[in-house]
Amino acid sequence: xxxxxxxxxxxxxxxxxxxxxxxxxxxxxxxxxxxxxxxxxxxxxxxxxxxxxxxxxxxxxxxxxxxxxxxxxxxxxxxxxxxxxxxxxxxxxxxxxxxxxxxxxxxxxxxxxxxxxxxxxxxxxxxxxxxxxxxxxxxxxxxxxxxxxxxxxxxxxxxxxxxxxxxxxxxxxxxxxxxxxxxxxxxxxxxxxxxxxxxxxxxxxxxxxxxxxxxxxxxxxxxxxxxxxxxxxxxxxxxxxxxxxxxxxxxxxxxxxxxxxxxxxxxxxxxxxxxxxxxxxxxxxxxxxxxxxxxxxxxxxxxxxxxxxxxxxxxxxxxxxxxxxxxxxxxxxxxxxxxxxxxxxxxxxxxxxxxxxxxxxxxxxxxxxxxxxxxxxxxxxxxxxxxxxx
Amino acid sequence: xxxxxxxxxxxxxxxxxxxxxxxxxxxxxxxxxxxxxxxxxxxxxxxxxxxxxxxxxxxxxxxxxxxxxxxxxxxxxxxxxxxxxxxxxxxxxxxxxxxx
Numbered sequence: 001x002x003x004x005x006x007x008x009x010x011x012x013x014x015x016x017x018x019x020x021x022x023x024x025x026x027x028x029x030x031x032x033x034x035x036x037x038x039x040x041x042x043x044x045x046x047x048x049x050x051x052x053x054x055x056x057x058x059x060x061x062x063x064x065x066x067x068x069x070x071x072x073x074x075x076x077x078x079x080x081x082x083x084x085x086x087x088x089x090x091x092x093x094x095x096x097x098x099x100x101x102x103x104x105x106x107x108x109x110x111x112x113x114x115x116x117x118x119x120x121x122x123x124x125x126x127x128x129x130x131x132x133x134x135x136x137x138x139x140x141x142x143x144x145x146x147x148x149x150x151x152x153x154x155x156x157x158x159x160x161x162x163x164x165x166x167x168x169x170x171x172x173x174x175x176x177x178x179x180x181x182x183x184x185x186x187x188x189x190x191x192x193x194x195x196x197x198x199x200x201x202x203x204x205x206x207x208x209x210x211x212x213x214x215x216x217x218x219x220x221x222x223x224x225x226x227x228x229x230x231x232x233x234x235x236x237x238x239x240x241x242x243x244x245x246x247x248x249x250x251x252x253x254x255x256x257x258x259x260x261x262x263x264x265x266x267x268x269x270x271x272x273x274x275x276x277x278x279x280x281x282x283x284x285x286x287x288x289x290x291x292x293x294x295x296x297x298x299x300x301x302x303x304x305x306x307x308x309x310x311x312x313x314x315x316x317x318x319x320x321x322x323x324x325x326x327x328x329x330x331x332x333x334x335x336x337x338x339x340x341x342x343x344x345x346x347x348x349x350x351x352x353x354x355x356x357x358x359x360x361x362x363x364x365x366x367x368x369x370x371x372x373x374x375x376x377x378x379x380x381x382x383x384x385x386x387x388x389x390x
Numbered sequence: 391x392x393x394x395x396x397x398x399x400x401x402x403x404x405x406x407x408x409x410x411x412x413x414x415x416x417x418x419x420x421x422x423x424x425x426x427x428x429x430x431x432x433x434x435x436x437x438x439x440x441x442x443x444x445x446x447x448x449x450x451x452x453x454x455x456x457x458x459x460x461x462x463x464x465x466x467x468x469x470x471x472x473x474x475x476x477x478x479x480x481x482x483x484x485x486x487x488x489x490x
Binding site for chain 2: 233269270308
């Protein structure tokens with residue numbers, strides 16, 4: 001087996017899988033390297049959100065809108081196995097003033113290409129018959145989707161493997177990123193072998209900072225812990241991805257303390273997933289019952305019928321965030337041949353398609369569909385001067 | 391219960407816990423699991439799957455696989471292997487999610 005590739009992707013989560021997929025589509029041979037197995041990190045600890053609804057106007061929303069389009073194309077390429085459901089999202093406000101705020105937010109989003117429809121009263125209950133009737137109103141976002149993220153990552157990689165264009169190395173911990181005399185990367189060294197490529201894509205998610213450090217650069221990515229509750233399989237009582245208005249505020253928050261806001265959705269298998277908590281506690285995986293209770297209470301407030309449901313289990317993981325809550329995507333100007341595709345916080349599944357697409361464009365020297373300037377890794381350097389591309 | 395076995399295990403509890411399985415009165419030994427009670431009564435499966443209505447019974451026996459789900463006292467999706475029988479328990483076989 002050859003150890004030489006056009007590109008090496010570090011990380012077999014959904015972002016790494018998408019990068020590998022689009023690099024293959026661009027004609028490159030790719031090695032995907034992960035210290036664990038496919039989707040063993042943050043991808044396996046998420047809900048599979050593909051959302052435009054929770055993004056405020058700006059570079060992340062542009063990325064989300066591109067990604068949403070790409071996901072609808074990906075379903076034709078990978079097939080129904082990834083359980084992609086274009087079910088739409090419904091953000092609701094209990095009080096009139098939170099609903100008013102949601103509507104104003106939706107108007108701003110609509111100017112950027114988001115489809116958003118305010119709904120109240122009978123229309124709201126037609127969308128979600130089991131929703132708490134005391135909710136003041138909601139905004140329906142038909143572009144929001146859901147996928148099973150582990151299946152998505154696995155099938156994206158498997159397709160490339162079947163084509164003979166992706167080589168998958170699992171249980172391979174990257175311990176060094178060698179560079180040549182001019183400072184360009186030459187590949188990666190794992191605990192067992194040396195793989196060569198003129199391009200290394202850092203898709204290590206929450207651990208992206210460690211991979212960047214191996215290449216000698218700073219990419220400040222930190223973990224934000226999130227738990228999700230799983231109910232027993234139930235008949236369909238939640239049609240859309242339904243969340244309370246507070247979720248949007250929590251996503252953008254800089255508060256280190258625990259934040260919870262109900263995000264409720266059904267899955268293909270009948271279980272209902274209840275998120276979403278966010279707290280900054282480092283890499284501590286200990287289950288916190290306060291989080292479980294709060295999430296359950298907030299879900300019950302949205303869907304009183306869930307009172308009859310039992311929980312099967314909880315799961316959780318670490319959302320990789322940067323200080324400005326934007327991901328790091330694109331070539332690293334400090335190290336030739338190094339690209340980053342990490343730091344997507346809780347939106348990595350949704351943003352993965354556009355991330356992989358833009359990485360592939362950069363890899364073959366095509367002008368990117370979206371400017372990568374807001375996502376540049378160097379933006380965190382003290383002396384960095386932002387370059388605005390026309 | 392075979393006589394030989396009982397003669398070698400004089401302290402084996404008698405079938406003193408009265409429960410109902412799908413409406414039939416049965417008596418089982420105290421302290422056994424709902425799954426054990428069902429197996430003792432000759433059941434090999436007591437639930438059908440949600441998608442294909444395939445039969446399911448005990449599989450892992452240690453609470454991990456969620457295959458042995460049963461309706462216990464009106465509550466669906468109870469793990470039969472992890473639940474001890476109590477006097478008066480109403481056990482019912484489950485179809486699909488068990489919820490209406």
